[in-house]
Amino acid sequence: MVEDEAFDTVLVVDFGAQYAQLIARRVREAHVYSEIVPHSMPVAEMLARRPKGIIFSGGPASVHVEGAPVIDPAVYEARVPVLGICYGAQLVAQQLGGEVARTGRGEYGRTAMEVTDSSILFAELPSTQDVWMSHFDSITRAPDGFRVTAATAEAPVAALENLDRGIFGVQFHPEVMHTPRGQEVLKNFLYDVAGCRPTWTMASIIETSVEAIRAQVGSEKVICGLSGGVDSAVAAALVHKAIGDQLTCVYVDTGLMRAGESEQVEQTFRQQFKIDLVHVKAADRFLEQLNDVIDPERKRKAIGETFIRVFEEVAVDHSDARFLVQGTLYPDIIESGTKDAARIKSHHNVGGLPDDMNFELVEPLRNLFKDEVRAMGEQLGLPEEIVWRQPFPGPGLAVRIVGTVTHERLEIIRAADEIVTEEIKKAGLYREIWQAFAVLPAVRSVGVMGDERTYAYPIVIRAVTSDDAMTADWARLPYDLLERLSSRIINEVPGVNRVALDITSKPPGTIEWE
Ligand code: XMP
Numbered sequence: 110m111v112e113d114e115a116f117d118t119v120l121v122v123d124f125g126a127q128y129a130q131l132i133a134r135r136v137r138e139a140h141v142y143s144e145i146v147p148h149s150m151p152v153a154e155m156l157a158r159r160p161k162g163i164i165f166s167g168g169p170a171s172v173h174v175e176g177a178p179v180i181d182p183a184v185y186e187a188r189v190p191v192l193g194i195c196y197g198a199q200l201v202a203q204q205l206g207g208e209v210a211r212t213g214r215g216e217y218g219r220t221a222m223e224v225t226d227s228s229i230l231f232a233e234l235p236s237t238q239d240v241w242m243s244h245f246d247s248i249t250r251a252p253d254g255f256r257v258t259a260a261t262a263e264a265p266v267a268a269l270e271n272l273d274r275g276i277f278g279v280q281f282h283p284e285v286m287h288t289p290r291g292q293e294v295l296k297n298f299l300y301d302v303a304g305c306r307p308t309w310t311m312a313s314i315i316e317t318s319v320e321a322i323r324a325q326v327g328s329e330k331v332i333c334g335l336s337g338g339v340d341s342a343v344a345a346a347l348v349h350k351a352i353g354d355q356l357t358c359v360y361v362d363t364g365l366m367r368a369g370e371s372e373q374v375e376q377t378f379r380q381q382f383k384i385d386l387v388h389v390k391a392a393d394r395f396l397e398q399l400n401d402v403i404d405p406e407r408k409r410k411a412i413g414e415t416f417i418r419v420f421e422e423v424a425v426d427h428s429d430a431r432f433l434v435q436g437t438l439y440p441d442i443i444e445s446g447t448k449d450a451a452r453i454k455s456h457h458n459v460g461g462l463p464d465d466m467n468f469e470l471v472e473p474l475r476n477l478f479k480d481e482v483r484a485m486g487e488q489l490g491l492p493e494e495i496v497w498r499q500p501f502p503g504p505g506l507a508v509r510i511v512g513t514v515t516h517e518r519l520e521i522i523r524a525a526d527e528i529v530t531e532e533i534k535k536a537g538l539y540r541e542i543w544q545a546f547a548v549l550p551a552v553r554s555v556g557v558m559g560d561e562r563t564y565a566y567p568i569v570i571r572a573v574t575s576d577d578a579m580t581a582d583w584a585r586l587p588y589d590l591l592e593r594l595s596s597r598i599i600n601e602v603p604g605v606n607r608v609a610l611d612i613t614s615k616p617p618g619t620i621e622w623e
Contacts, residue, residue, distance in 0.1 A: 115317050116142040117161040117305040124148050124178045124196050125168030130440070132166055132194065132284045134478055139296050140307035145443050152183045162190045162303030165197025167282060171246050172196070172203045173211065190275035190303045195244055198278030202269065205252035214263045215245035219287060222267050228258035230268065230277060230297050234290050240281035241288045248280065275302060311488045315347065318473050322351035325471060332427055333434035334420065335360040335378065337370045340436030340474060342495045343486040347473050348434050349384050350489065357385045357430065359423050361416060364392025364519065365505030368527040377492055391419050399507060399514045405623035412504040424466060433468035437475050438482060499544045500578065508623040512551030522549040524602045525568045529594060536590045543581060545572035548611070548622045556606035567607035568598050573620055581615040
């Protein structure tokens, strides 16, 4: 919750996971702060957050199915404007006495919609517009007191409203990009119905966060683990803006980092930001712990434990610090309540610390989505390489080396990985591709280079598209890019004589090889 009056709050009530986040992001793109809440949250608790508007998300269920998610109808009496979207609109219709029926004629995809009556939601918009539909039930009769303001061929009630009560519903999805004027519909609701101010801008987010950090920390000392990734970097830069040299950053070089990563951390935080930086060079220690470790889970464990030990030693030197910065993001907060317990891999987070360390947490990004974190990083002056860096696993290159991790094999994979990154960037694909990297398997094969027989390692190129790393597809890299990758890796990386491409989606594969 933003405890400040600088921002108006809109609640997005979640009726089916995948829709709510997108709506919340669109609201924020309209510069209004939004929070996702479960439909089961008591209405009194929702109102305690003093929302200016409440949006019901779509959902996978039918309002007729037993156990379909509902909301306490008290919400309609709260005098807070409501906008129901898709399932949310059907729920509004059903709960207030209209009719929702399985007509047998659903609509999926692009659909022409006619605005049939004037509406504040469609102000300034054309009377015919394309909208994105995805429903099999339809609202067949609006509740008493409601006007129908739009229709499509199959949905007689594509939009309905009771202006006096401030209750609206749209059958289409204004939040998806396939509804070209959808963002304007949302803005009409946010500004003209709910009266929200467009103050959720990066400048004011930073200002408010800085004040909140100062209020939390006072004159105490704070430490922050840097991983090289964007979240911890932005958190550190923000906290530094707030409290200056009360902050000490700790960067543990595990020796398992990408090429240039440690130098970048030095350059950015010590040179550019003049932050007090403790740079622990622990590569040998990590390699020692990884000696002859082949099993992926044992690798992760060895790295995690070593990391904690190293961090503890630093913390002892900074025992006067009372706070620890964590780069937790809003999606982590949303998901932590619902996350499936089944773990495919034991993801340890570098930066994650044992419970018995008595730090209080500072989590300055806990209200932000990833794209907002990046925008904040840019605004705070962090370099593009950090702000747009692709995700990297905590255990680093160790989980991309199948089999034993040795100094020599680390050199091979680091060099190959650097080429992959360079070429993907040159091809203009770096931001579009979720992750692209090199994998070093534990086999060797025969080749011929010049007149000589070689017996060396292959490099596997792994490139995937994804939105959230939960599922992923292998990226269709252009052939000429693949050709450049192959020839550069073989020519420039000693010990490699073959390049292969991983064409496995997730599932059944995982993104990393270990
Ligand atoms: P998988 O390989 O499970 O990876 O498909 C999903 C995402 O998580 C990253 N990953 C990790 N991140 N510690 C981390 O902090 C880990 O041990 C770890 N293993 C995988 C991976 O890079 C991908 O983005």
